[in-house]
Amino acid sequence: MNQMSIRIGIVGISGFGGGEALRLIAGHPSFELVYAAGEGSAGSKLIDHFPGLPEPLAELVIETWSPETLPAIDLLFASLPTGTSAEALARVPNHVKIVDIGGDHRYADGWAYGLADVWPELIRGQSRVANPGCFPAASQLALAPLLANNLIEPANIVIDAKTGISGAGRGGGGGFAYAASNENLVPYGLLQHVHMPEMVTTIERLSGGPATGLVFTPHLVPMTRGILVTLYCRGTTTTHACLDAARSYYAQSTFVRVTDNPPQTKWASGSNLAFVSYAADPARNLVIALGVVDNLGKGAAGQAVQNANLMCGLSETDGLQSMPIWP
């Protein structure tokens, strides 16, 4: 074992989020994966799930998830179905840091909210960090510069979102099998998606005003990875002012790119990047904000590794600097 390495565990490693965390950790200069856990996959080797994995990681055996039998690790990535992780994670010893990629601890007491490009100082050195949901990751990064500069009304935001099918996890979330998703567009979660409360809280924190009118409608589109959010907002600003505000807001951020042209999902594929852009017409009291992320990158494992870097006092870009996949 490398003396300088930080010992890492991943629970939920056979899933899409856990698998992407594995891919990033396998290429990380300071993280060493020493513990992999799950439920149905317990007893199998990583190579049974990830045939391209190099030795010696390929031979690591997945264990049955139990906080009581954790080996000596420094940090655990939890990538479990939302609703199933809180009770077990509460039993993880305090000296083991946790990044929860699932939804059980967002804005929960004792957990920092891991919107790493907006609030890095709230994450640095923490031991319990909740990753944002994938849609909030894209939406909040596009909104933050506008809200922080009072360019839009926080109470009047409509988010129209499109996601790739991997957002529903390896099991496809029930109705998202290939034949039902291919050549099809599927709206879902109208008025009640689980990401609403998280986005309301963030909008209110950034603006200081109520986010009472938030509307959020996700759509499943037939692609594997990627999220594009189009946000319709009220404000009498200009395109130029929005772009300027965002460039200055993200001046220190490696991972958020502000573009003149509307971003596309493939721009972020396989990376921890987020792309944001804006169009505004003051005569129509209209601001359109756009955000793009890879749901498994900035939307899940990429942001989780960025958070882990901040928690461990590393450079936040460690292990995250490879280019997106194109085409």
Ligand SMILES: NC(=O)C1=CN([C@@H]2O[C@H](COP(=O)(O)OP(=O)(O)OC[C@H]3O[C@@H](n4cnc5c(N)ncnc54)[C@H](OP(=O)(O)O)[C@@H]3O)[C@@H](O)[C@H]2O)C=CC1
């Ligand atoms: N997919 C995405 O784009 C994003 C996902 N998320 C969140 O990340 C979490 C994981 O999602 P995702 O990877 O897509 O889901 P998957 O369905 O692909 O994977 C779920 C994982 O959880 C494990 N698991 C399920 N139940 C248990 C249990 N009782 N004990 C131990 N392990 C268990 C499974 O292991 P096994 O095979 O061994 O049973 C599997 O590895 C969810 O909370 C999801 O909402 C967040 C942002 C984006």
Ligand SMILES: CC(=O)N[C@@H](CCC(=O)OP(=O)(O)O)C(=O)O
């Ligand atoms: C396509 C699809 O089903 N996507 C998921 C989002 C994945 C995610 O971010 O979920 P958590 O909040 O549980 O972490 C959904 O809409 O619920």
